Amino acid sequence: MASKTLNDCFNEYLVNIAVSQNVKDKLENVRIAVKTALTQGISKKTEAEGHRRIPHFMTQGSARYKTQNTPCFPPQQQVDYDYGCYLPLSYHEYDGRKEPQDASEHFFKMVGDILTPLAKQNSWEYEEHKKCCRLIIDSDIHFDIPLYSVPDDELKYIRDQRAANESIGMFSSHSDSSNSEAKDLEWEDLPTDSVMLATNDGNGNYTWSDRNDPRLLNVYFEQKNKDDRAIYRILKGWRDFRWEDGKGPSSIFLMSLAEKIKGGLPFSDNIEIELMNILTGIEGLDLLLDDNGDVFVENPADSEDTIKCARTKFDKLRNYARGFRCALQMKSSQSLSEVASVIRSAHLGDRFPEVKESYTPNFRQPPRTTRAG
Numbered sequence: 394m395a396s397k398t399l400n401d402c403f404n405e406y407l408v409n410i411a412v413s414q415n416v417k418d419k420l421e422n423v424r425i426a427v428k429t430a431l432t433q434g435i436s437k438k439t440e441a442e443g444h445r446r447i448p449h450f451m452t453q454g455s456a457r458y459k460t461q462n463t464p465c466f467p468p469q470q471q472v473d474y475d476y477g478c479y480l481p482l483s484y485h486e487y488d489g490r491k492e493p494q495d496a497s498e499h500f501f502k503m504v505g506d507i508l509t510p511l512a513k514q515n516s517w518e519y520e521e522h523k524k525c526c527r528l529i530i531d532s533d534i535h536f537d538i539p540l541y542s543v544p545d546d547e548l549k550y551i552r553d554q555r556a557a558n559e560s561i562g563m564f565s566s567h568s569d570s571s572n573s574e575a576k577d578l579e580w581e582d583l584p585t586d587s588v589m590l591a592t593n594d595g596n597g598n599y600t601w602s603d604r605n606d607p608r609l610l611n612v613y614f615e616q617k618n619k620d621d622r623a624i625y626r627i628l629k630g631w632r633d634f635r636w637e638d639g640k641g642p643s644s645i646f647l648m649s650l651a652e653k654i655k656g657g658l659p660f661s662d663n664i665e666i667e668l669m670n671i672l673t674g675i676e677g678l679d680l681l682l683d684d685n686g687d688v689f690v691e692n693p694a695d696s697e698d699t700i701k702c703a704r705t706k707f708d709k710l711r712n713y714a715r716g717f718r719c720a721l722q723m724k725s726s727q728s729l730s731e732v733a734s735v736i737r738s739a740h741l742g743d744r745f746p747e748v749k750e751s752y753t754p755n756f757r758q759p760p761r762t763t764r765a766g
Contacts, residue, residue, distance in 0.1 A: 399724060402733055402746050403664040407623055409744040410462045410630050412472055416534060420456070420474050423528065423536050426511060428553070431478055431538075434507035439484065449479040449543075449551040453607040455644060458614040460625045465633040465742055468532040475525075475537045477607060478504065481545040482589075497591040497599035500540045501526065508538070524592050524602075540591040542601065547588070550608075604698055610645070613694035620660045624651055624667055627741075634742040635713050642702045642710055649700045650675060652693040669721050675714040680707065716740065 428450055439446040454475035455461045464470035485496040504526050505519065512519040518529035525537040543551060590605035625648050632641040654674030660667045680688035688707045692698035720735045733748040
């Protein structure tokens, strides 16, 4: 029988951090309930306003890329499901809400008014976040609904790619602007040819953020193979172990780093070698800073866009990468058991498998005897 390898350990780790079928089923039930409630609720509310609209939806993020992991330290970390809710730009420009800020706030309030009773009915918790409406399903799971305005002629391209097994009845960025600056925002100041995300600063100030079309990233990462996803998921699991509070670099930043270092080429099934190269690359990267002092990496799906990370987090990431790389390099002088023990204790946690050293007696040599003195 072939001896266990470090790649075997990584593959076992990927199995250990995989989201269970029970959690997948629970998320699918939440998705159906959210889609049903928002389709019926928004259709009814907009019809009462005199211009009925039916929202479109799209699964995005890790649920779409197939890179979800079971959290390492719940509830600080949770399985995340992103389910975008889209309405046409013409609705948000409707004469009843002349100011863009009002339209963004109205969108949040409308969705919140629909989801709050749904949450109460199902013993969930509803929260309004800066870039989404969130449902806390339990200590391990949350469900995010980012709110988008999309050009009218683009709305037909926003599709929910999940299985259509729901029944919906009759209805088939942080802003640091001052208050005075926010009031000066007009519709003509915003792009009418791109998708915009409704945002708030947590202090009652609402606005829109452009360059937030998730379809480009969806298409890019959906085309990746299982070997690519294995590397992404290990990087995310490593991040989660090192940042117990759940506030490490974003998953999309880590994935974009990996893409930059690999040059967009596919990864092989030799996880040990590929991971070593990525860690070495992270350790040696000297990323540029933006005007806010954050580091950034190119968006692999859009050369004109960037993915940001706080400089302090990236500096920590580089230090952690150095330690992880050194652990992998121990293989040349230490046993697999010793290497796995270091990875388990310092870099990936107890979901990385233990390796027991097997003792094989040498029958060619006679056993030692102790002569009585």
